[in-house]
Amino acid sequence: MDPVHEADTSGATGPIDKVADLGRDIGDYIRQQRNTAKISLRQLSKLAGVSNPYLSQIERGLRKPSAEILQQIAKGLRISAEALYVQAGILDEPIGGPVVDAIRVDSALSERQKQILLDVYESFRRENAEDRTTSDAPGQSDMEAQ
Template identity: 90%
Template sequence: MADKEQVPDGTGPIDKVADLGRDIGEYIRQQRSNAKISLRQLSKLAGVSNPYLSQIERGMRKPSAEILQQIAKGLRISAEALYVQAGILDLPTGGPVPDAIRADADLTERQKQVLLDIYESFRRENQAGGRPEQQHEAAAETKE
């Protein structure tokens, strides 16, 4: 029997690139909607043509890093957030708390980033000097 002809199942490399285009487009549309900015307004703010921006949002075009940076500026969110969404950057390591912060649709990208920065600073501090409970117990023992 001859080799079976492979039937496209939506999992090939080209399909994955198309999915990334749709994902970033949907993400941009969601951010624009959250910011209550029209497509035309974002087009002006970002310096990207209205038809091109529309094609990005519909997943028909995959924007370059430079275009994503312009869009991020127009949306007043971090370019890194768009780069991660577009698959240009890897998602920062997380856990349940960072994942929950990133998933919260009620927070702006700026608010999410500030919360993540504070959370990570606490984690670094605790790793350097032990956990807060341990520090408190050690301080109580030295007073006795």
């Protein structure tokens, strides 16, 4: 058998497997969100304007939804479309978490103020990460690190 068509028995995953995993991951995530919201598949189908069979296939990882479909599903689940985009691998996970998100959506701040706050916040996070790696150095006790 040629190398292109050889079965991989090592357990390693190739690019095709990773795409399939993304489909399963987003499907699992949508199912978890739906169950948490206590919404049936049929109800979400109506709320999102997506056919019941198609939504079922998405949840089972058989179909990978487009960004537009994810946006409709997010609306039906009343969650952010960005959260679904991150789960689906369309967007990278934002760095910083809820603090960064809160700064970005605060309409009382100008874009310049937001950027300054984000820069300061990130500098504190970097400094704290450096402090943790220094205090975790071998041969240094917690008391010496303080």
